[in-house]
Amino acid sequence: MRRASLNLASSLLSRTLAASSSRSAAASSSFPAPNRFLHSALYRTSTAGGSNNHRRCFSSLLRPYTAASLGFAGALITSLAATSVYQEALAKEPPPAEALPNDVVLYQYEACPFCNKVKAYLDYYDIPYKVVEVNPLSKKEIKWSEYQKVPILVVDGDQLNDSSAIIDKLGQKIMPKKKANENDEETKWRQWVDNHLVHVLSPNIYRNATEALESFDYITSNGNFSYTEKFSVKYAGAAAMYFVSKKLKKKYNITDERASLYEAAETWVDALNGREFLGGSKPNLADLSVFGVLRPIRYLRAGKDMVEHTRIGDWFTRMESVVGESSRIKP
Ligand SMILES: N[C@@H](CCC(=O)N[C@@H](CS)C(=O)NCC(=O)O)C(=O)O
Numbered sequence: 662m663r664r665a666s667l668n669l670a671s672s673l674l675s676r677t678l679a680a681s682s683s684r685s686a687a688a689s690s691s692f693p694a695p696n697r698f699l700h701s702a703l704y705r706t707s708t709a710g711g712s713n714n715h716r717r718c719f720s721s722l723l724r725p726y727t728a729a730s731l732g733f734a735g736a737l738i739t740s741l742a743a744t745s746v747y748q749e750a751l752a753k754e755p756p757p758a759e760a761l762p763n764d765v766v767l768y769q770y771e772a773c774p775f776c777n778k779v780k781a782y783l784d785y786y787d788i789p790y791k792v793v794e795v796n797p798l799s800k801k802e803i804k805w806s807e808y809q810k811v812p813i814l815v816v817d818g819d820q821l822n823d824s825s826a827i828i829d830k831l832g833q834k835i836m837p838k839k840k841a842n843e844n845d846e847e848t849k850w851r852q853w854v855d856n857h858l859v860h861v862l863s864p865n866i867y868r869n870a871t872e873a874l875e876s877f878d879y880i881t882s883n884g885n886f887s888y889t890e891k892f893s894v895k896y897a898g899a900a901a902m903y904f905v906s907k908k909l910k911k912k913y914n915i916t917d918e919r920a921s922l923y924e925a926a927e928t929w930v931d932a933l934n935g936r937e938f939l940g941g942s943k944p945n946l947a948d949l950s951v952f953g954v955l956r957p958i959r960y961l962r963a964g965k966d967m968v969e970h971t972r973i974g975d976w977f978t979r980m981e982s983v984v985g986e987s988s989r990i991k992p
Contacts, residue, residue: 753985755787756835765790768803768813771883774859775824776812778953782828785949785984792989794885850947859954861925864918865963867906872962873899926971952980
């Protein structure tokens, strides 16, 4: 019965897409269409834009004290010193200019969690990159590549595939002295992101008709779709992913998707164990991975619920602040 509904959803999507673009449908036939949306969660670039709020608020709170009596001067100096220590702790970690690659191109889906994981890394380390938005139906932008998933990162002509491998290889290029995977805790939590956290996301953002439509509204508004694809993908995709997400729930033994999301968020906060970041006063690769995959869903219903019902909000806000503005090169 479930398989039947899944097939129905898939064929509904395929038929609608075929109607909207025969070329796209033909090109997509080698991959089941719903899988292309499987992990395509939503991403609001505005979250990065608001990233300095925390710092701004902190310093503007101090402003009235500058007019206070001398009796407060000592306290003020202490506060200012604390602020600058705090700001330094929240500073990005750009690699030395000579280590920066000359040309970095990210082939991505704007809403894909794996792509957003790579972007969190590039943004945090202030590595300028161009973006090529791939059409998930035709994939014509990555026709040149044997590897047919995103993200793909091309660094000075070298092709890197797979989000975690991309981050490791790029790290070796720009920070050769920093040994990859030298920290067991960091490795363990990066694996937790790839093996557990990402699987909890789809059942949540396609949980019911309203949320599936909310998700696809964002995907189609921000992805690389033709005008006709936008409309058909939004409705057919939302319907298909609603059914696929039920299948995923079963596959990953999820009974209550929200409870699983909250549990994952709480598990992460427990892992922080009172630290600002898993990496201590600065984020490490596990912080960047968790942040990257959650960023697309943060301002959807699922992400809002997660922040309302768990303790993850403060860490997430710190991450928004420290990752800061995107280093993406605007076309
Ligand atoms: N393990 C890979 C997974 C990448 C992945 O599954 N990407 C999805 C998009 S979110 C994809 O390209 N799927 C194939 C498709 O769209 O046809 C990674 O971490 O980069």
